[in-house]
Amino acid sequence: MKDPIIVEGVSKRYVLGALAHETMLRERFARMFRGAFGRKREKQDILWALKDVSFQVAKGEVVGIVGRNGAGKSTLLKILSKITYPTSGAVHVEGRLASLLEVGTGFHEELTGRENIFLNGSILGMKKREVSARLDSIVEFAGVERFLDTPIKRYSSGMRLRLGFAVAAHLDPDILIVDEVLAVGDAAFQKKCLNAMEGLRSGGRTVLFVSHNMAAVENLCSRAIWIDGGQVQQDGPAQDVIKSYLTTFADSARVSADLTSVSERRGTGEVRYTSVEFLAQDGQPQPVTRSGDPVVVRMHYVASDTIAGASLGFRISTETGTLITETSTWHHSLDLPDLEPGPGYIDLEIESLNVLPGRYLFTIAATGRGGHMYDYLDNCIRVDIEPSNIYNSGRALDSRYGIVYFPQRWRLEGLKAAKTANGRAGQLDPAAEEEKTVT
C-alpha cells in the first residue's frame, strides 16, 4: 500500500530584504520606473528554510519532528498542511489530513462557546453534522457546559484553550499534524492532551508531532526525524534521534565547561555566564563526578552593569529531556546583593548528587525581577555521572533503575524470619544485618 505521507526533495526558499520590503503598490511602481531607466535591482537575501527534505511516513506511524527553533520544522508542517507551497520538490498526502498548528484557530471573541465550536470545527475541516454529533462529547471534554452560550471573550484563557483542544481532539482524520500545542496550559491539561494523543496513536492514525518536549516525543513516537538547518539530520528510532539531537547542545564537560563560545543563548546579556566548574567540597577540581558524591557547582559570570535583583540557577535534565530538578537563588528566597560590573562566580554546594549514573544535561539561567531574562543556555553542558557504590551494596546501579535515588535503608523489625531446620535463625536476621545507609 502507498504510504500516506511522501515528501520528495522538498525545498522552500524565502526571499528577504529588498523584494520582501516592497509591500507598497507605490514602491512597486517606483521600481518599475527605476527599472525602465536601467538601474540595477537591489540584492535579494535568500533564506532556504528547507533544503531537499525527503522522507515517507507509513500508515499508523507516529513520528516526532525535533530540531531547534528556526530549523525548518514549522515550515515543513505548513507545507504538509498545504498552507504554504514548496519552492521545489513535491508532497503527496493520501487521506484526510487535519493539522493543528495552533489551538482554537479562528475563535471569535464575540461568538459564544457553542458558535465557536461549530466555526472552529468547520475551519479544521469537520462537517456540520459531524460537529453536531460530537457536540456533547466536545463540551464535556472541555468542561464548559455552564458557559456554552456565553461569548468566549468572558472565558479565561484556560477555558479557551480547553475548548480549542476539545474540538481538535474530536477531529477524525487519517493523518494528524500537531505543532507544539502542548507547550501551553497547566500540567493537568497537558496530561489530558497527551492522553488524547495517546488515544490517537492507539487508534492507528498517522501522526506527525513537533515538540520541544523530548519526553513527550520519546513517549509518543516510535520514530523521530531531526531537522537542522532545513535538512534532515537524522531519521530513525525516537530514542536514538533524541539522544543525538540533545548531545549537540552540550559541550562535554568533566571539570569545567567554557561557555564563552556558546552562541545558542537567549536573554538580554547584562549578565552572561562564562563557565561552569564541578568541584569537590574543598573547592579542588574533581575530575570524575560520581553518583552520590558531594559536589560544588561553580558558575562564573560577567556582569556588564550593576545588576540588582538577579537570580542565578540551573536545571538538570536527562538526555531525553526529562527535567529532574531546577534550583536557583530564587527558589531559596535568597536576595542576592547587587552584582557589580565585571566577573564573579557563585557556588552551589550539593551534599549528595542523588542521580543514578548516566549522562545529564545542565541548563543554566540568570534572571532578573519580573521574569526578566539576562542569560539562558539551554542544555549547554553535558555531564557524565559515573557509577559508584551507592548503597554500599557493591551493585552497580545504572540508568536502567531510574534517574534518581534517595538516601535510604531497609528496616526489617517487622519481618518474620522462618527458622531453619537446625534451629538457627535465617539469613534475614535483623540483628545480624548491618544497617545500610547512604552517606
Place this chain on the structure above:
Amino acid sequence: MTAEWLKELWRYRELLYFFAWRDVKIRYKQALLGASWAVLQPLLTMAIFTVIFGRIAHVPSDGIPYPAFIFCALVPWTYFASTLTLASNSLVANTTLITKVYFPRVLLPAASAASGMVDFGISSILLACLLTYYGVGIGWVLLFIPAAVLVMIILAVSVSMLFAALNVRYRDVKYVIPFLVQVWLFLTPVIYPPSSVPKRYKALVALNPMSGVVEAFRSCLFPSYRADLSLLVTSLVVTILLLIIAIVYFQRTEREFADII
C-alpha cells in the same frame, strides 16, 4: 488546474457558509443599531441624494420619480461597494487563519460577498415598498431580476477577489479602496440616467460593468424603462472577463499568501 480548484471549493462549501454566518453574526452583534443600520444607511443615502441631485441639481431621471429611480440603483450599488470594502480586507484581517489552517483562500472574500446578501435582502424589501408607494407596476421583465442579481454577485466577487489578493501583496491598496469606491459611484449611472451622458462618453459608461448591473435592475423593475441593450451586453462581457482575470490572478498569488501576509 481550475477544475481542481473549483472542486476544492465545492468540498469546502460548508466553510463558506460558516464564514458568512460569522461575518453576519458579528456585524449585527457589534453594531449599536443592529439590523436597523441596514435599513437606515440606504434610506439616508437616498434622501440626501434626492435632495442634492434631484431637487437642487435637477438631474433627469427619465420620467421615473427621482427617489425610486435612484434607490433602485443604490440597492445593488451599496451591495457592491460594501462587499468590495469588506472583502478587500478579508484576507489580511484573517492573517492567523491563513497562516495556520488550509482552506481555499477565496472563501474569505466570497464570504464577505455572501454575508452582504443579508443587507441586500433588507434593502430589497425597502425597495419593494418604495416602488409600491410610487405605484410602479410589475411587468414580465421582473422575471429577469434573478439574472441581474447573479451578475451583481459575480461582479462583486470578481472585483473583491482581485483587490483582496492585491491587498495581501501591497498594503497600500486599502487606502486606495475608499477613493476607488467614491469615484466608481460617480462613474456609474446611479444618480443620473445613461441617456443624459454625452454620446462620446457612452462607450466608457458601458465598459464599467456596474453600469450594466444598475441598468439591468432599472429595466427589470420599471416596465416603462428602456435600457440600452448594447450597454447591458458590453457590461456583461466585461464582468465575465473580470471573473476570469480574478480567478487566474487569485490562483497565481494564493500560494504565497501565507508567506507574505
